[in-house]
Amino acid sequence: MASSLTKDAAGTPGSQKTFFGHPRGLATLFLTEMWERFSYYGMRALLPLYLIAPGGLALDAATATVIYSVYMATVYLLTLPGGWFGDRYWGPRKTVAIAASIVMLGHLTLALPGDAVFYAGLVLVAIGSGLLKANISTMVGHLYDGPNDPRRDGGFTVFYMGINIGAFAAPLVIGTVGENVGWHWGFGLAALGMGLGLLQFLLAGKTLSPRSSEVPKPLSADERNNVIRKSLIWLLIAVVFYGIVGFSGNFTMKWATVPLTVLGLVIPIMVLGRMKRDKELTSTEQSKLSAYVWFFIAAAVFWMIYDQGGSTLAIFADGKVDNQVLGWEFPVSWFQSVNPVLVMALAPVFAWIWVYLNKKGKEPSTITKFAGGLTLVGISFFVFLLPLTASSDGSLVNPWWLVSIYFFQTVGELMLSPVGLSVTTKMAPAKYASQMMGVWFLAVTAGDSVTGLLSDAGVNLNRTGVVTLEAALAVAGGIAIFMYRRKVKNLMGEIH
Template identity: 75%
Template structure:
């Protein structure tokens, strides 16, 4: 999923070498993001498999899916405070450098074969990814002379390719080493990837815009003191609470997972409610926020199912998919490379189709595209029912998994880029950056629901649950389409 947290720019230094016709700094950010995604998706491809493996942590599938869901939801939850740090404390460039170091340390901790340290490593990677996610995209925007620079959209397209190149290569390299050689060596390779990305970022930072080093709205002394005081109070409360839980012998992993999942549901609702209650918003802005809630809920349902491609589907494939094609065996983690390679192949095609339809005045509306994306993610789980039913105690063809990921990726191309675009268009002026954080919170909400279901003992690989999720998504898509006129009215001049 691409990010687009961009702000108006004063432009980067001009002249000298370019990168595919773009400012030289784009190469630095492209490589940083590619290596960060290489480390992130490589670790993510291994994570659920390591959690259930007897030689790994040996957890049951439900707990593994819950941990995976908490981890992914936390990454996107932390994107908002990550953007806040870039805006108010360190500036985008410094925040990105610190984030890269935190991610690298996190992967090194994952490489230590001790379960307690492993979970600390996950926390480090989540915090680092949240800090980096918002700020690196902001720096891409800084390379151009404002939103009307004709190179800007092309620059983000090139940057998006870096994301998918890293995501494609990671399972093939890190997944192979982790599954076939040693799990912890695979996690160590993720640390090496982030180290390369961080090193070239520090070497190439001189090519970035000077604006990337500026703290846009620094905290004044009073704000800094108040923020520090509040943070320390909440930290103290957490330390005391968990000390009591551990001291009384009642601690289990759920004491961490359940609160995080509840936060993943409560925070998005709280943020949207706070924006909606703002009396400074005009009637038009209020209407757009009301319309945006439709898109937010739809996106949460979409990501709830989509992100199970790395957990529920991966664990199913580990037990029931035939990983041999024409007599050649491959690791289960390789299935995680299917999505990025399809995105790289189909994204240009999708863009051309929308442009061709737009020229004829037949391009579907944003609401219609969203409803199609929801329907497709639901259909992907209806397809999942077929191998799930046929598997029994045997193995199913790997092409079932490829087909499921293909349908999900087409749905992603229909919904995700459109969601990014409509977020920037419908955001009230005073909440421009924060609304992009709200878009990420849709991922948090969706994954939090998955985690809560797993924690409650729901078998997400059960045919009944898969069928129910599939029906929910298709029905949600149908509801969005049925009420498209009402949503369009709320959207005002946004199409």
Template identity: 75%
Template sequence: MTEMWERFSYYGMRALLPLYLVAPGGLGMSAGTATAIYSVYLSLVYLLTMPGGWFGDRVWGPRKTVAIAGGIIMLGHLTLALPSSGTFYAGLGLVAIGSGLLKANISTMVGQLYQGPDDPRQDGGFTVFYMGINLGAFAAPLIIGTIGESVNWHLGFALAALGMGLGVAQFLLGSRHLDPRSSVVPKPLSAAERSATLRKAAFWAGIAVVAYAVIGFSGNYTLNWVLVPLTLLGVIVPVMVIARIKRDKDLDRAEQSKMSAYIWFFIAAAIFWMIYDQGGSTLSIFAASSAENSVLGWNFPVSWYQSVNPVLIMALAPVFAWIWLALNRRGKEPSTIVKFASGLMLVGVSFFLFLAPLSIAEGGHKAAALWLVAIYFTQTVGELLLSPVGLSVTTKMAPAKYASQMMGVWFLAVTAGDATTGLLSIAGVDLDKTGIVVMEASLAVLAGFAVWMYRNKVKALMGDVR
């Protein structure tokens, strides 16, 4: 339930944000700037899962971290609800920080409810948890999106704050049912480590304050002074983390080999999320200006498109699970590599489909809503092929030394993909132009084909992991 309310606030924000940024009654930005801000926001949410996990492990423990994170998210949405553009970026930053802290720790607590990985109830527990995620994601655009678009943008953000407030209250009231381990700090900082960490944080914060003060007082400050460093961070940090693990001399030959294979999956996932997450920005902004957002003469808010993916996930996930089990019994279940390659190709196909509504709009007509639904459907099937497999292969291929950190590494693939989209937008690339859409679609299909072509090489590197 806590995760459901957090996803309710997150997906409500995701549905409203790009539309608010471009709307005349919102901030009235260009589509490129809106996409850049949206992409930076998403990349930060996933980038901050690593320090979020660190806080849970070393400072507060998972339970306290989740409670504080929920409060930060609620405060962020309340700040966004203020009718002032001056507080907008502060609110956005608070929501990203809170989401990073919460996302890294709440799954840990679900696992702690059971007696280790061999407990037969654990998969069922995570299934209930996953349903909560999708229920929140499904309801948010319908409720928050409708109020935000039809009544008042800031009231929509306030509803997201109310949802997170309910989530925090329910979490605190129900926390007596959680495992006592959720309150334990697994590896608390020593006094020396705490002091060193505070000194480093103060040093880098001081540099940032001085640098931005100089830029501001010199009259040279623009939004890009924030967006460019954050997008570069979203690309550089994932590369540095992967390189640091790969160079670790403590890893044995088998672990080194698995990390070499994992790089293939990581790059493929980054390309996938680069395209997939444009469903909330490029596709949504296109729908607002160039789509006939109606069914049988009934008009609906643009934000409702963001409910298509979660409802399809809930409908199709059990079907896919049944298919994999049936194929496995016959010895015909596709390998991890084939599933991954197929998911990557499908997200490329979804952008080839995007060419049809783009062509219709260029002809001066409104594109039918079903074109966009078809794009989201194709992306969702690709997600079901790639995302669960990516989570599974991350845990299977993680070196023992980095067992708890590798899930954060997987999320960094999302960070890298979204940061790349942000960099393209900042550079002035128009992401809904035919040539760019063809380039991105081709990149995904070719990357998927490359993974499939080199599947035997990757399989050899994976060792005993299928």
């Protein structure tokens, strides 16, 4: 009921309507993000299954993993230019509206038959998602009176719930339609979800902060011309190069995937390297930046394994897991709802645990939480070895094996991801305060790029040897970070 979501602020008769005690604009952004995540995670749940299905693109598992990994890496890579457009060109509100329109167009394109059209749709969804993700969180912050507003953290928690509600419902709805009715009908349903989110965003725009319509640092005429000139030069180079490759008959999928995965590794290194070489940073800022490199590498390894929940594990589930309950067969894509429902169930528990331990003076440090998260994602792949080995003779394994893997990954996520966001804002040099959040997302890009490069090289990620190696790398990394925690703490200065 809509009336239950809004109320007058307590003790302030005649005040504006609120959303669970928060600015009414939070409801607008909550629903926009919920529908965007609904469309995104629904398509994400279908993507690897469609790529390998006989009625889909009928690709081999390695190629499907490459495409999935490149897609995921590109979404997070594009958060950097997405933030730039919001800061310098359109402003956050206009950028989100344009981004949502691009996402919807991308899903509509995916709903059409044809391989070339399909890949064009993927590109559009990646561009739109990158633009939107970088700006909508900024708009949530605009609703509050600065960083010290006591409602701010609670507002972001409510917003985060919108993400997980959309992510939970998407595989159940879009996955069911895609697998049982038709793949393209599922992609079309994702477009409908984004369309609903865009519609309510436009209709309820008056509830948003006026700051969200402002361009914080608009481009000068010279800067705009310089950007356009450089963009056209790079576009011309790409068109000429790929035109030559295509007309010569040498074009393969690798010509598209390898450059993107290499960029996904090179750009994070370049960005961090540029910051480290900046002579304007103080010695304290340089020290914190050196500590942050540890967190960044740990996060990249974490996301490399974690994001395989939608590719390696999904492909394994499609042929090796008994997805029947009491004789009823449920869609394989439903496994993708396990993580968000676990997040919604466990996030309040973890929040309570940290507060309780803090009162006792026993709350783990940031670096210890990071080490724990990385170790747990490694343990999840050690668990994966058990059903992987059991299915080697062709028998189907119990679905609870996958649930247990996702459980370890979700607990690891709750130890690492929120802490990573927090430590990124705390350790960012003043000069790069707004850019550091984009750097955090580049850790996801780097991790997915490694997965893409491995698959492009022909490595079968569903082999026990590879899974063991990844699991051991994560656990060893977690142990190493824990052992060197004092050194990292010293580099962090007053941040703990």
